[in-house]
Amino acid sequence: xxxxxxxxxxxxxxxxxxxxxxxxxxxxxxxxxxxxxxxxxxxxxxxxxxxxxxxxxxxxxxxxxxxxxxxxxxxxxxxxxxxxxxxxxxxxxxxxxxxxxxxxxxxxxxxxxxxxxxxxxxxxxxxxxxxxxxxx
Amino acid sequence: xxxxxxxxxxxxxxxxxxxxxxxxxxxxxxxxxxxxxxxxxxxxxxxxxxxxxxxxxxxxxxxxxxxxxxxxxxxxxxxxxxxxxxxxxxxxxxxxxxxxxxxxxxxxxxxxxxxxxxxxxxxxxxxxxxxxxxxx
Numbered sequence: 001x002x003x004x005x006x007x008x009x010x011x012x013x014x015x016x017x018x019x020x021x022x023x024x025x026x027x028x029x030x031x032x033x034x035x036x037x038x039x040x041x042x043x044x045x046x047x048x049x050x051x052x053x054x055x056x057x058x059x060x061x062x063x064x065x066x067x068x069x070x071x072x073x074x075x076x077x078x079x080x081x082x083x084x085x086x087x088x089x090x091x092x093x094x095x096x097x098x099x100x101x102x103x104x105x106x107x108x109x110x111x112x113x114x115x116x117x118x119x120x121x122x123x124x125x126x127x128x129x130x131x132x133x134x135x136x
Numbered sequence: 137x138x139x140x141x142x143x144x145x146x147x148x149x150x151x152x153x154x155x156x157x158x159x160x161x162x163x164x165x166x167x168x169x170x171x172x173x174x175x176x177x178x179x180x181x182x183x184x185x186x187x188x189x190x191x192x193x194x195x196x197x198x199x200x201x202x203x204x205x206x207x208x209x210x211x212x213x214x215x216x217x218x219x220x221x222x223x224x225x226x227x228x229x230x231x232x233x234x235x236x237x238x239x240x241x242x243x244x245x246x247x248x249x250x251x252x253x254x255x256x257x258x259x260x261x262x263x264x265x266x267x268x269x270x271x272x
Contacts, residue, residue: 010248023173025161032168037159037224049248082253083243084236088173090244100220107219108226112146112185117218 011045015086021057022089026099029078029092035099036107038065040089052077054093073097098123147181151222157193158225162235165214165228171235172243174201176225188213190229209233234259 006012014022021039028035038056040048044064047055054075058065068074079092100107103123111120142148150158157175164171174192176184180200183191190211194201204210215228236243239259247256 007251008253009251010246010253013246013253023159025170025173027170034161034163034170034226037161037173037219080248081244081256082246082248083173084238084240084245085243088243090170102220104220107221107224108217109220110146110149110218112216112218115143115145117144117146117149120217 010049010080010082011042013082013086014045014089016042017087019059021059022087024056024089024091026054026075026091026093026095028095033106034108035075035093035095035105045089048077048091049080054091068096071097073099075099146185146216146218147178149218149222150178150181150225152178153223155195157195158223160192160225160227162190162211162227162229162231164231169242170244171211171229171231171241181225184213184227185216190227204232207233209235211235 016022020041022045023037024040025037026035027033039059040055041057044055044057047064054067054077056065056067057063074096075091076094077091078094081090082088083090095105098105100109102109104121106121109119109121110117152158156177158181159173160176161173162171163169175195176191177193180191180193183200190203190213192201192203193199210232211227211229213227213229217226218224219226231241234241236245238245240257242257245255245257246253
């Protein structure tokens with residue numbers, strides 16, 4: 001006997017970790033640059049899907065982390081993908097300004113070079129500068 | 137009094153999670169495609185840096201997961217980056233064949249579409265096919 005299966009959705013296909021979170025890699029939709037990795041709980045995924053504005057989960061504050069809420073550096077969701085085991089999301093986003101709290105476009109601004117860890121990106125876009133330009 | 141500080145390296149700048157692991161996003165170095173997210177322990181990072189061939193950590197097998205050891209689908213490390221809080225690596229790699237165990241190039245082959253989760257990539261590169269072509 002066939003039984004009705006609930007439709008497969010992003011939300012019901014996620015494998016939450018023991019803390020109830022899923023990793024989310026944010027990637028700039030047009031350039032492909034990998035901006036950051038953050039975590040989402042169910043509420044953050046639901047809010048991101050509903051609003052189109054990316055909301056992560058702050059493990060330090062134990063609550064929603066609406067990207068750009070205080071800095072203005074918002075992430076607009078363009079597409080959400082899920083990996084084969086459901087443990088990681090890949091969000092294609094439109095990132096305003098800097099994704100990194102250091103003012104850099106991407107959090108991945110350090111690289112192994114000849115045995116040392118080198119900084120390979122300057123903080124060209126600073127939170128303060130961007131907020132000033134925006135008249136904030 | 138100045139004291140000699142040990143040089144900052146990738147390895148001593150990683151913030152290991154409580155399980156002693158760090159997340160690693162693997163990205164194809166030329167196309168920029170995000171292939172997968174896996175985990176590394178200290179031994180896996182050391183091996184990857186030393187050999188130039190990516191070794192992850194298998195949480196299910198609790199041991200080294202030398203990418204491609206059985207499938208031939210190896211990842212050659214081109215560059216290793218570390219994010220601002222030290223909790224995530226970004227590996228630029230040269231991926232032979234498929235990164236995903238389903239035979240797909242990338243593990244992120246499902247996307248949210250109109251409320252459903254849609255498969256957006258066919259398994260064009262299958263482990264078996266590639267191994268056969270290689271004479272394995």
